[in-house]
Amino acid sequence: MTDDRPGPAVLGQNQYGKAENRVVRITRDGATHHIKDLNVSVSLTGDMEDVHLTGSNANVLTTDATKNTVFAFAKEHGVDSAEEFGIHLARHFVTSQDAIRTARIRIEEYAWERIEAPGAGEAKHSFVRKNQEIRTAQIGYDGHRWQIVSGLKDLTVLNSTASEFHGYVKDRYTTLPETRDRILATQVHARWRYGWTDEATPMPPWDLAYEHTRRHLLHAFAETYSLSLQQTLYQMGARVIEQLPEIDEIRLSLPNRHHFLVDLEPFGLKNDNEVYFAADRPYGLIEATILRDGAEPAIPVDMTNLP
């Protein structure tokens, strides 16, 4: 006799922590101050059946305590780089709590630059937020191995020429005219994974690697004569893999920010690739991973949740 009733509910993957802790760390070197401005999110997994099933919090380190730890560690360890700060945190949660098996720290970093004011004398404590892009870091730890995925987002770039688009499939719903000269614009969202996983080996120079990756992404974007945004994306990713041996994988999510040439003929005007309408929605969305040959992909496919 079979039982066709659907099975009962069981608990699957679960994680928890405090999200978006906004910590600002000032370091004073005499009259010269330094600033680190982070948004830190903690996510923990472990022995958490009970709290879900019975509400017993016996294994639960509170999200409030994880928040306190972020601020206390900013004092105790300082913030050398987002990655290193995250490593301190992840190690602490996994090694200090029996019930915690893995920790994942996500960090956004906001860059500041100095205000060079002639009347400020020796004082160097004034800053203006740079705002160009947001740097990101994700630090994963299971007690044995590390996974570091760094990245950036909201870096908006544009080529005003050197972009063509033609030779594509023409199906029943294709109306787009081919073009030999268009604006190519996108908002770069990139995440790259370092090969470093073992604490016994030296860490990559996180800040330097970030600056190099950022620069290579910009240069590859500018230097690629583009026949499609996919081609540009691949060039950007491959450049990073080829130039930075410490990076094994990079994923790029590039919205195609359409700039439509405005038809000025009704007004007796010729638009010689001069006047464009910058559209909001819809937009093309081109996403791909570029890997070092032989590397296993580990960055999740979806980097946006929209819609």
Add this chain to the structure above:
Amino acid sequence: MTDDRPGPAVLGQNQYGKAENRVVRITRDGATHHIKDLNVSVSLTGDMEDVHLTGSNANVLTTDATKNTVFAFAKEHGVDSAEEFGIHLARHFVTSQDAIRTARIRIEEYAWERIEAPGAGEAKHSFVRKNQEIRTAQIGYDGHRWQIVSGLKDLTVLNSTASEFHGYVKDRYTTLPETRDRILATQVHARWRYGWTDEATPMPPWDLAYEHTRRHLLHAFAETYSLSLQQTLYQMGARVIEQLPEIDEIRLSLPNRHHFLVDLEPFGLKNDNEVYFAADRPYGLIEATILRDGAEPAIPVDMTNLP
């Protein structure tokens, strides 16, 4: 002789399409109009090596054509439900293009309700946007099997009592006082996967299933005396699995929207759980999957990209 140089770059997973097509479909039944208001994103995979490596678009159905298809299908097939509309689209892309292997359609739906105006006579063409939550649907197809993950987001709920929090781990960084009465508030973000995968079997009643799931989530939230948000989360998910046999998996992402009791003693006032400060950041973030026993989890772990 060994070669220690890092390997070359290779292309990994990639996908593309047009995101956020804002289509509004009006159906006229005499003086009575009906409205469907969708935000549709298309994502395709397939034989796309060439476009990345050489810029050849020979296999590329343009994102512009995918946009046109969304609007044309709103006419040809109508919009019965977000899920059914997405199924039409996904089937079309996979079956009509040799180079396309999989299609994933993501839809946000915005609900409207009628304005009942006494002076409008027979006319029923006036609507006010409901705005309470956003309904979501994700339709995946690989030419053989379907994966339908429906959901909702931005449904904000609050219990003004019947929530305790105590008995948790006290580590060096724990300062939170235990409480026997607190506000529990969260913004429900839920995604649930239907067991339906095979076109030969009847589809679930998508709209009805949505209404039931939404109702069960609200009721379980209200009816659970909570010792932790994890417990409430599990009750919400388990209720859905138990009540809707067509659903095999649900994932909930629940930010703990903290409402802090304001200390009014400095002003000579007693705050008897009456006056709260609603905080923005940081917030707890509690996430878990609840499965039907025996089901394989398939909803990705991360439902938010913040930070």
Add this chain to the structure above:
Amino acid sequence: MTDDRPGPAVLGQNQYGKAENRVVRITRDGATHHIKDLNVSVSLTGDMEDVHLTGSNANVLTTDATKNTVFAFAKEHGVDSAEEFGIHLARHFVTSQDAIRTARIRIEEYAWERIEAPGAGEAKHSFVRKNQEIRTAQIGYDGHRWQIVSGLKDLTVLNSTASEFHGYVKDRYTTLPETRDRILATQVHARWRYGWTDEATPMPPWDLAYEHTRRHLLHAFAETYSLSLQQTLYQMGARVIEQLPEIDEIRLSLPNRHHFLVDLEPFGLKNDNEVYFAADRPYGLIEATILRDGAEPAIPVDMTNLP
């Protein structure tokens, strides 16, 4: 001998206070709870030359104290309506501080509705945020007279027919085709000023007046056969002035949320006012004040700061 050098700098209008205090007030009536959810901003003017010119804070009530007052008053006075709560606050600041001349309180109110859960028994402490529109109130006081400007925003409405647009000016830059049937959609942003200014006279019933105004705006929108959004706007405003004698002035800011009929002819399909593209930007922006004859306008002209 004249002096052509430009004059020195002097201080003009100034105001200060704490913005966006998020206060939630729970009232318990046995097992039945009530909730008021407000975002309160305080803005004060007065004798503030010194703090600007010399940095002396001798006349400055701190913004932190204005915040504390908001929370303390939620306990001491409760929150009957946003308007009444703001009146308590404004009166306090102006009458308790010699240096303060005027107070302006701005409030956003977020509405909640009960979750009716069958298993909740007698308990009535569960709520879901309604989210349809945001209610606003602005309370001004100079020690003598009151000015109360209430309002709402983000109430999105749509007529799927009964809207025409033709007979307009055709200049060199006009290309828009005339139409006898279009979607008319807007996001209502309304502010209305009550005639009540004198504490010696009875206050209007704030909550009831809000509900009536909201209803009249919706009904007038639905009942107007529209030849232009300006005409619809005027009908909405005039309806309120005519139906609510306690209101002397209303200003409406109505973005024309364009819904463009999609051209489906390239696909061999006829679009009989069925399929629309909902555009984001640009949008028409129609704004006007409607007054009771003889009233002096007092609501500022610009209700949006974009761009």
Add this chain to the structure above:
Amino acid sequence: MTDDRPGPAVLGQNQYGKAENRVVRITRDGATHHIKDLNVSVSLTGDMEDVHLTGSNANVLTTDATKNTVFAFAKEHGVDSAEEFGIHLARHFVTSQDAIRTARIRIEEYAWERIEAPGAGEAKHSFVRKNQEIRTAQIGYDGHRWQIVSGLKDLTVLNSTASEFHGYVKDRYTTLPETRDRILATQVHARWRYGWTDEATPMPPWDLAYEHTRRHLLHAFAETYSLSLQQTLYQMGARVIEQLPEIDEIRLSLPNRHHFLVDLEPFGLKNDNEVYFAADRPYGLIEATILRDGAEPAIPVDMTNLP
């Protein structure tokens, strides 16, 4: 016999136009390209009784035509500066349409900087959006006189010391401890009005004046040892009035972005002005106008609409 019935509704101030036209203008100077990226909003007033009262559009220049004009003028006149572009537009609307009495053009400008890529050769057509602040311009014209109000927003600045706060009023609700060393951070929102009103006189050098004003705001912020944000605000405004004779009035809206020193004593740590929590809400909001002596103020008092 008196008639106590409230008076009928009449039309008051009204304005209309197309908002948020996103125009990008490329200028090619051989291989060197230049880019101007604007968001342009048009607002017109005039003889518009009829369209409100009867729906007759006989006097209405469509918002669609105003949009077309923006794009056509980007071709015909180019975009030398936001201010000059707005002057072309405003003059056109007022002088070409009998029914139009005044025009107000609002512009946001997004700055870009070149990507200097070594492999790009002679090509100079690659840009990265600067994103630090948004430049604004408002151009008003009534057929006789001009009013130009330029500005900037979202320029975030921070002093990590050289800020004190004490000596303020202590009322019943004051709990804030005095401090001799705190972080002072704000997001500068500034609008300044030029004395230029008469087309017969030479225009100020708009771009240069913008750069100077921006620089003086930053320098005054950095150079002021602050006893209150009001004092800093005044120094910023006065510096601009004193240094730029072409500017008669400036209004600053400065949210006090609180950075709270985190109490680390529970963890046995001393926080020597090193670790701060950056709070979102509530925030202080300090606003003031600084005028050239003798000038009439004309910039509206409220620069934000929140809440």
